[in-house]
Amino acid sequence: MDLGLHGKVVLVTGASGDIGRAIATAFAAEGARVAVGWHREEKRAHALVADIDAGGGSAMAVRTDLRDPATAEAAPRAVAAELGEISVLVANAVAWPERAPDTWDRLTDHLTANAAGTLTLVDAVLPAMRGSGWGRVVLVSSDVVDQPIPAGVAYGAAKGALEAAAKVLAVREARHGVLTNVVRPGFTLTERALTTPGLGQAAVDSESAQTPTGRICTPQDVASAVVYLGSAANGHANGEILSVAGGRQLTR
Secondary structure (H helix, E strand, O other), X not given: OOOOOOOOEEEEOOOOOHHHHHHXXXXXXXXXXXXXXXXXXXXXXXXXXHHHHHOOOEEEEEEOOOOOHHHHHXXXXXXXXXXXXXXXXXXXXXXXXXXXXEOHHHHHHHHHHHHHHHHHHHHHHHHHHHHHOOEEEEEEOOOOOOOOOOOEHHXXXXXXXXXXXXXXXXXXXXXXXXXXXXXXXXXXXXXXXXXXXXXXXXXXXXHHHHOOOOOOEOHHHHXXXXXXXXXXXXXXXXXXXXXXXXXXXXXX
16 A cells, blocks of 8 residues: 655654654655654664665654754754655654652643643644645554553643644644544553563563453554554544554453
8 A cells, every 4th residue: 555655754753762763664664754853862863864764765863852842943944954844743752750650740741741842843843734735643642541540640641631632633734634643552562661660571461461462562553553644545534542552441
């Protein structure tokens, strides 16, 4: 299937992490020109750019600190100058809870990092999408919105706010040819999942045993869903929340 992505410019925030890397790589494989957004892991971002370039693709690294509003304005300009105007935005960057439990006093911080910063970036890329009459916005959320955990109340609430905003964008922007959707990964097999205290292989095994597919989500699973929703093959899915969790949400 031709996804209609050849030559399209895609900005993926949080692309230096495992899920973001998989998403950026998948778009590049479809012929898209990829802007690799990074916040702290600049070296990993440039390594990903080198990998994409070595594979015959086109990519650049761009700083996207969503706690800094100036970044939201500067990043699209930098991408447009090097790769062209952004047609697809994948908001994958995430600010994880810095302590456990993640209590309500952290809500403002989480709203800034996980919702407001992302939406400021969305506003920055929309004019070019509207001008061309075509665009795709994919916001990466979390299954903690639907399956809350006590240790992540503020983080989950911020992701819930992001999902609510996605529905507003879907209604407001579709007339301009811009479709907005959400991908909601379940517990995903990443380096963080394997190394964070309290998670690790035991948590992976436990979640796998309780998931109908018999395994947990991989970064590539998330990437496949994101690339479809962010492509021309998606002509009418708009305002949807796609869970990528192997049916785990049905067993809780």
